[in-house]
Amino acid sequence: MNLAVLILLGLSAMSVVGLSLLMGYAGQVSLGQASFYAIGAYTAGLLALHGVPTVVGLLAAPIVSALTAVLVGVPTLRLRGPQLAFATLALQLILLSVLGDADWAGGAIGLQGLPYLSVGGFELDQDFEYALLVLAGVVLVSVIARNLVRSRVGRGLRALATGEMAAAASGVPVGAYRLMVFGVSAAFAGLAGGIYAFYLGYLAPGSFPVLLSIEYVVMAVVGGIGSIGGALAGAALITVLVRLLTTLATQPGMPSYAPSVLSYAVYALLLIAIVLFVPDGIVPTLRRRSSWLASRRLWPPFRSPSRSSSAPRSTLRPSPPQPSPPQPSAPQPSAPQPSAPQPSRAQPSVARQLSPRGGSAASSSPAPPAPAAPSSPTTPERSPTAPPGSPTSPGTGTAP
Amino acid sequence: MGDLVQYLVTGVGIGCAYALTGSGLVVIYRVTRVVNFAQGSFAVLSALTVTTLLAAGLPHGLAEAIAVLLGGGVGALTGLVAIGKPGTTPQSALIVTLGLGVLAYAIEILLWGDQPRSFGGLSGSVTIFGARIQTHYLLIIGVTAVVLAGAAALFARTDLGRALTATAADPYAARVVGIDVLRMGLLAFAVGGALGGLAGVLVTPVQQVSFDSDVALVVNGFSAAILGNLTRPALTLAGGLLLGVVQALVGGYLSTAYQTEVALLFMLAVLIARAGRRDVVEAA
Numbered sequence: 001m002n003l004a005v006l007i008l009l010g011l012s013a014m015s016v017v018g019l020s021l022l023m024g025y026a027g028q029v030s031l032g033q034a035s036f037y038a039i040g041a042y043t044a045g046l047l048a049l050h051g052v053p054t055v056v057g058l059l060a061a062p063i064v065s066a067l068t069a070v071l072v073g074v075p076t077l078r079l080r081g082p083q084l085a086f087a088t089l090a091l092q093l094i095l096l097s098v099l100g101d102a103d104w105a106g107g108a109i110g111l112q113g114l115p116y117l118s119v120g121g122f123e124l125d126q127d128f129e130y131a132l133l134v135l136a137g138v139v140l141v142s143v144i145a146r147n148l149v150r151s152r153v154g155r156g157l158r159a160l161a162t163g164e165m166a167a168a169a170s171g172v173p174v175g176a177y178r179l180m181v182f183g184v185s186a187a188f189a190g191l192a193g194g195i196y197a198f199y200l201g202y203l204a205p206g207s208f209p210v211l212l213s214i215e216y217v218v219m220a221v222v223g224g225i226g227s228i229g230g231a232l233a234g235a236a237l238i239t240v241l242v243r244l245l246t247t248l249a250t251q252p253g254m255p256s257y258a259p260s261v262l263s264y265a266v267y268a269l270l271l272i273a274i275v276l277f278v279p280d281g282i283v284p285t286l287r288r289r290s291s292w293l294a295s296r297r298l299w300p301p302f303r304s305p306s307r308s309s310s311a312p313r314s315t316l317r318p319s320p321p322q323p324s325p326p327q328p329s330a331p332q333p334s335a336p337q338p339s340a341p342q343p344s345r346a347q348p349s350v351a352r353q354l355s356p357r358g359g360s361a362a363s364s365s366p367a368p369p370a371p372a373a374p375s376s377p378t379t380p381e382r383s384p385t386a387p388p389g390s391p392t393s394p395g396t397g398t399a400p
Numbered sequence: 401m402g403d404l405v406q407y408l409v410t411g412v413g414i415g416c417a418y419a420l421t422g423s424g425l426v427v428i429y430r431v432t433r434v435v436n437f438a439q440g441s442f443a444v445l446s447a448l449t450v451t452t453l454l455a456a457g458l459p460h461g462l463a464e465a466i467a468v469l470l471g472g473g474v475g476a477l478t479g480l481v482a483i484g485k486p487g488t489t490p491q492s493a494l495i496v497t498l499g500l501g502v503l504a505y506a507i508e509i510l511l512w513g514d515q516p517r518s519f520g521g522l523s524g525s526v527t528i529f530g531a532r533i534q535t536h537y538l539l540i541i542g543v544t545a546v547v548l549a550g551a552a553a554l555f556a557r558t559d560l561g562r563a564l565t566a567t568a569a570d571p572y573a574a575r576v577v578g579i580d581v582l583r584m585g586l587l588a589f590a591v592g593g594a595l596g597g598l599a600g601v602l603v604t605p606v607q608q609v610s611f612d613s614d615v616a617l618v619v620n621g622f623s624a625a626i627l628g629n630l631t632r633p634a635l636t637l638a639g640g641l642l643l644g645v646v647q648a649l650v651g652g653y654l655s656t657a658y659q660t661e662v663a664l665l666f667m668l669a670v671l672i673a674r675a676g677r678r679d680v681v682e683a684a
Contacts, residue, residue: 029491031498075672082435082494083671086622090664093619097660210615214502221495257513261506268503275492275499276485 003127005243007199010134011037013235014141014192016219017228018185021145023217024226025157026181027164028077032088033216035095036065036186038208040193042099045111045203054117058194065190066183073182077175092210099205110204117198130199137195138232141188145228148184153177161226218271224281233283241266405529407652408645413537413606415644416544417443420599421621422636423548424592428479429630430568431588434493438478439621440614441504442593443600446471447609448512450601451519468597475593479586501614508611516613521605540602547598548637551591555633564588568631596621616660623667629674639670 019033040061047057076087100108116125117133124130148154156177159167168174197203215238223234242263249258278285421439428436446467453463478500482493521536555561567574567584575581599617600609624643628635643663651659 029494076668079671082491083626085435085437085494086619086626087668087671089615090619090667093615094661094664211502214498217495217498257509260514261510264502264506264509268499268501268506271499271502272481272496275495276481276488279492 003131005239007127007130007134009236009239010131010138011192011196012216012219012239013138013232014134015189016216016223016231016235017138017141017145018188019216020220020223020225020227020231020234021148021188022181022185023220025149025154025161026077026178027161028178028182029082029085029217030088030182030185031085031210031213031217032090032092033185033189034208034210034212035088035092036069036189037193037196037212038092038095038099038203038205039068039186040065040190041197041203041208042105042111042193043190044194044197045114046105048114048198049111054115054198055119058117058191058198061194061197062187062190065193066187069186070179070183073179077178077182089210089213092208092213096205096208096210106204108205110202110207111197112202114197114201114203116201117195124198130195133195137191141191142228142232144184145188148181149228153180157181215267218267220281222270222274222282224284227281227283229287230281230283234281237282238267238270241270402529403652406533407648409528409533409537409541410606411645411648412641413540413644414603414648415624415641416540417599417603417617417640418620418624418643419548419637419640420544420595420602421617422624422640423551423633424475424595424599425618425621425625426628426630426633426636427551427564427595428588428592429625431564432479432483432493432585433490434482434497435490435622435630436478436482436589436592437494437497437618438501438504438614439497439592439596440616440618441501442471442475442478442596443603443617444508444609444611444614445474445504445600446597447600447604448508448517448611450604451512451517454519464601467601468594471597471600472590472594475596476586476590478593479589482589483582483585501618504614505611512611514611516608516610518604518608534606536605540606543598543602547595548633551595552633560587619667620663623663623670626667626674627670642666 015033015037018036019030022028022030022033043064044054044057044061047060048054052060072091076084076091079087099105099110105111116123117130118124124133149157156167156172159170159172160174160177164174200207219234219238220231221234222237223232224230245262245266246259248254249262274281280288421443424442425436425439428434428439449467449470450463453466454460458466478497481500482488482496488496521534521539524535525532526535526538527533553561555565563574563579564584564587566577567579567581567588571581574584596617599621603609620643621640624640625636627639627642643666646666647659647663650662
C-alpha cells in the first residue's frame with residue numbers, strides 16, 4: 001500500500017461522495033460521473049498548458065465541471081431512472097469521442113507534460129504533498145456534502161427522494177434542487193479530476209473509460225447510497241480490494257489477463273451481492289446494527305427520542321465528540337422542565353434537551369456519519385461507555 | 401446513387417442489429433419493468449461462442465443456432481439473478497444487470513482474451529442499382545424480418561404470448577388468473593437474451609466484436625427502444641433502422657468519427673422530447 005494508491009483512493013472517494021449524494025438524495029442513477037472527472041482534469045490540464053497559473057486551473061476544474069453539469073442537466077434531469085442512466089452514459093461516450101477526435105485536446109494521445117501544481121512559488125512535486133492535498137480535498141468535499149444534506153436544501157432533497165410529487169406539493173423546488181445536486185456532484189468529481197491532472201502529469205481519453213463511471217457506482221452502492229461515510233468506505237474498500245487482487249494477479253505464473261478478469265469479477269460480484277442482500281450498503285447497515293445493539297444495551301426508556309432526526313443536525317456543530325463534564329450537566333436541568341434556565345443556550349441544545357442521555361447521545365449519533373468505515377464499528381463500544389454517565393445525569397437533573 | 405444505395409443497405413443491416421437488441425430490451429422491459437443493461441453482453445457472448453464453435457469444426461448454421469440458444473440460456477440466468485429474489489425493485493435490478501454486464505467482461509476475457517474477433521459470414525456480393533453489397537447484409541435483413549415477425553406472432557397468437565402480454569399489462573391481474581409472473585419474467589429474459597444473441601451472431605461477420613462492444617450495442621439498442629418508449633416493438637424496429645441508416649449516411653458522407661455522436665444525440669433528443677410526457681413518468 002503506497003502513497004499513489006492512497007491518492008487515487010482519495011480521488012475516487014471525492015467523486016463517489018458526489019455520486020452518492022446524487023443517487024441517494026436526488027434519486028438519480030448516473031453512469032457518467034467519470035465524465036465530470038474528465039472535464040475537471042482536462043480543464044486543469046488545458047489551462048496549465050496555456051500558461052494559466054496551476055492554482056487557477058485547479059479552481060477552475062470544479063467550476064467548469066459544475067457548469068457543464070448544469071448545462072447538461074437542464075434537459076436531462078427531466079429523465080427518470082433508467083433513462084437518466086443511459087443519458088449520462090451517452091454523454092460520457094460523446095465526451096470521450098469528442099476528446100478522442102479533438103486536436104485541441106491532443107486527440108487519443110491526450111495532454112502530456114503538465115506542470116506540477118504550485119501554490120505561490122511552492123511546487124507540489126512529492127507524492128506525499130499530493131496525498132495531503134487529496135486528503136484536504138476529501139475533507140472539503142465531505143464537509144460540503146454533509147452541510148448540504150443537513151441544510152434546508154438537504155431536507156427538501158430527502159423529501160424529494162421519498163416522494164417527488166409530495167415534495168413538489170410541499171413547495172420543494174424539485175427541478176432546481178435536483179440540478180443543484182447534479183452540479184455539486186459534478187464539481188466534486190471535477191476537483192478530483194483537477195488534482196489528478198497535476199498529480200499524474202498526463203491525460204488521455206483512455207484514462208476515463210465508461211468502466212470508471214461504473215466503478216464509482218459500485219463504490220457508492222457498496223458503501224451505501226446517500227451516506228457520506230459509506231461513499232468513503234466504499235471507495236476505500238473497492239480500491240484496496242482491487243489493489244490486492246492486482247498484486248495477486250501480477251504474481252509470476254499468472255496469465256496476463258488475470259488482473260482485468262479479477263477486477264471485473266470483483267466489481268460485478270460485489271455490486272450484485274450488495275444490491276441483492278445488503279441493499280442499503282455496508283455503512284448504513286452496520287450503523288443500523290450498531291445503533292440497534294446500542295439501544296439494546298442502553299437504558300430503554302430513553303432510547304427512542306434520542307434517535308429522532310433532530311438529534312444529529314443541531315448537535316453537529318459542537319464537534320468535539322467527547323462530552324466534557326460541564327457540557328452534559330449544563331443542559332441537564334432543562335431536560336425534565338422545558339423552561340430552560342439559560343435561554344441563550346436553548347436553541348443549539350435542542351437535541352440535548354430532547355435526549356435525556358445528554359451529551360452521550362449527541363456524541364454517539366453523529367459519530368458514525370463522520371469519517372470512514374472504522375468509526376461505525378466503534379459506536380457500540382463507545383455507547384456502552386456512555387450510559388454510566390447518562391442514567392446519573394437525569395437523576396442529578398431532577399434533584400433540583 | 402450507387403453510394404447512397406450501399407449506405408442505405410449497410411445502414412439497414414446494422415440497424416437490424418440495433419432493432420434486435422432493442423426488441424430484446426422491450427420484451428424484458430414490458431414484462432418485468434427492468435431495463436436490462438446486460439443486453440449487449442448477450443450479443444457479445446453469443447458472437448464469441450460462434451467463433452469457438454466454428455473453430456471446433458461445427459458447420460455454419462448449427463454454430464449460430466447453438467450460440468443463440470446459449471444467449472437465451474444466459475438471458476434466463478440473468479433474469480434469475482435480476483428478478484429472482486422477491487422484492488427486488490426495477491431500479492435495483494438495473495444495477496444488478498449492470499453488474500452482470502461487468503461479470504460478462506470477466507468471463508469473456510477469461511475465455512476469449514481481449515482482442516477483437518470475428519468470423520466469416522455469408523460470402524459473395526450482389527449488385528443492386530449499381531452498388532456492390534455484401535450478401536451478408538441481405539441475410540441480416542432477411543433473418544431479422546423473419547424473427548421479428550415470428551416474435552410478433554408469438555406475442556399475438558399463442559397462449560404463451562398472451563400470458564406474457566397479460567403480465568406486461570398488469571402483473572397483479574395476471575397472477576390472479578393463474579399466470580406465474582416470475583416464470584413469465586424469466587421467459588421474457590430468455591427471449592430477450594436470444595434476440596440479443598441473434599443480433600451479435602448476425603452482425604459480427606461485418607463488424608468485429610470484442611468484449612467491450614456491448615456498451616455501444618446496448619446504448620444503440622436502448623436508443624432504438626426508447627423511440628417506442630421501451631414498450632412498442634414496431635417503433636423499436638423503426639428506431640433501430642433509422643439509427644443504422646443515419647449512422648451509415650453520416651459515416652459515408654461526413655466522417656466516421658461522428659457516427660457515435662449522431663446516435664447518442666439522437667437518443668438524447670428522443671429521450672428529452674419524450675420526458676415531458678406523462679406516460680414516460682409513469683413507465684419509469
